[in-house]
Amino acid sequence: MKLKTTLLAGAIAFAPLTAFAADLTIGFSQIGSESGWRAAETTVTKQEAERRGIDLKFADAQQKQENQIKAIRSFIAQGVDAILLAPVVATGWDEVLEEAQDAEIPVVLLDRTVDAPDDLYLTAVTSDLVHEGKVAGEWLAGAVGDDKCRIVELQGTTGSSPAIDRKTGFEQGIAGNDNLEIVRSQTGDFTRSQGKVVMESFLKAEGGENICALYAHNDDMAVGAIQAIKEAGLKPGEDIKIVAIDAVPDAHLAIANGEMNATIELTPNMAGPALDALEAYLANGTVPPKWIQTESRLFTSADDNQAIYEQKKDLGY
């Protein structure tokens, strides 16, 4: 509590100074570039910082926690105004977060949270994976109406938290609709090629004409599955409804081509809300809530997917 008040007092003391200096310096410790989404997050964060005239110091940790800790220590030594951290793992952050706190530098977590006392960071900006699945399930329930619908599910990597949460969310979303039934569920490891392979086996095991919808835990698997459905002589998007999560550019393209029906966005813009919160906090000490949930926006054929594709394709996905 004492620490919090000193932090607050410090922030208030510095507030006029930062407002005067106008441009903030913010350090961003990114995990690496293990996926297209991650690369897009980096691009968007840089864009957001530039738009606000913030000097962003970027450090790529190449999937290693020790690099992230080193980066945070160097940010502290440079005396940045705030730190954005996308933590690679959940544990082992207490010490370096305390160092940041001692230096009165607020830390905002992006995309993932950590197992540390929550007074060690200002706030965490993440999406709600269960909610994403639920949006997908509710969309499908609405799209199918009262018809009977046999659903096949392509799960993410077995045991990973997105796979568990997106499955739970989807089941919540379709709960109460007895006409909807998940008949097959298998992992496609979040990859295109496994998505295609597993969909091929679904099509044979159930018979393509008996499958009414596909729910994939990410767009990449859905894109792979679309090819399998086409090769089986069926029309993806018409014969089999397809809903997935992430809203990567290729999914928008598939929706624009009528081969997919809906995708739920896992926004790469975690930095926008994070920087809003930081600016408010540094300007007048407004303490944000401990968790800022990003919007899980639903995209369907009602949106102009071709235009969104053109917008998104250069973000680094």
Added chain:
Amino acid sequence: MAGPKSSVLRRIMPQLVILGAALLLNVLVFPDFFHVDFRNGRLFGNVIDVLNRGAPVALLCIGMTLVIATRGIDLSVGAVMAIAGATAASVVTDGYGWGTALLAALAAGALCGLWNGVLVALLKIQPIVATLVLMVAGRGIAQLITEGKILTFSNEGLIHLGAGTILGVPTPILIWMALGAAVIWVVRRTALGMLIEAIGINERSSRLAGINSRVLLVCVYLVSGLCAALAGVIVAADIKGADANNAGLWLELDAILAVVIGGNSLLGGRFSILASLIGALIIQSVNSVILLSGMPPEFNLVIKALLILAILVIQSPRITYLMYMLRASGPQPQPDRPPMPKARKEEAR
């Protein structure tokens, strides 16, 4: 001694029996397993899937069998697949034709194989360590080529290699069968196969006997690199995109497993590419059982491990020997069959 044909048959008999058992398991979980029809201009059925999806591992195990016969191992094939796929994709997205892309990918694979071969043959680094270098670094190289994203392409010619058909048969099936037949023909119609085996049994004495073991070793890793490159192109073409993170991930282990299930010794020497190819089909049949059974995915790896364990136990020298003893003590002994396991090496072909 029986003719060459029957000795080949005897060599691959255990693999054929296991493949039969694996296919039977498929029929048990899915009775229509062998049903094949012609749909959308292509053969459509689970057996076709096994042959088609087995293509990457089948291609890898052709090169891997030769490498293992020299007492080596190539851990880098999965990463080389990623590099080759990335190369092909970046060449076609730059506007070149599919032929150029294929050649570029094969050149990349050959270069990787050459690198491994030089480390092993000239610098005398142990193969498992030498190829580990490229296994780790290769994915990074592939990422550099694709700039970290899934590089998609729409070149029909290239896509045809992975997702297309010739006379209704998926192209990958034709590619792995043709390459397998060609390599088997070359190593068995010439002395090449025997020379490779000689290196695996004792490199020093083979050199003293006049075999240029260094050049041969480099060539063997080169072939492995080429096979991996072809597999990489097929995998990329199949999904119309090069996924540097996931293409060929852990496939080196499946390839080694296929060679082992094929009854080849990791200690080098006698080898059979045909048996390795059947091994690759066995692995794919096991994958197929898992997919068709409809079990929750948490069981996938456990089921696969149990089936593989069963296969390896049945093939283990002790069990084969016991089986032989059991048969020999029966009413009709087979005098021309000396005790296992040493015997298998000699009659292998």
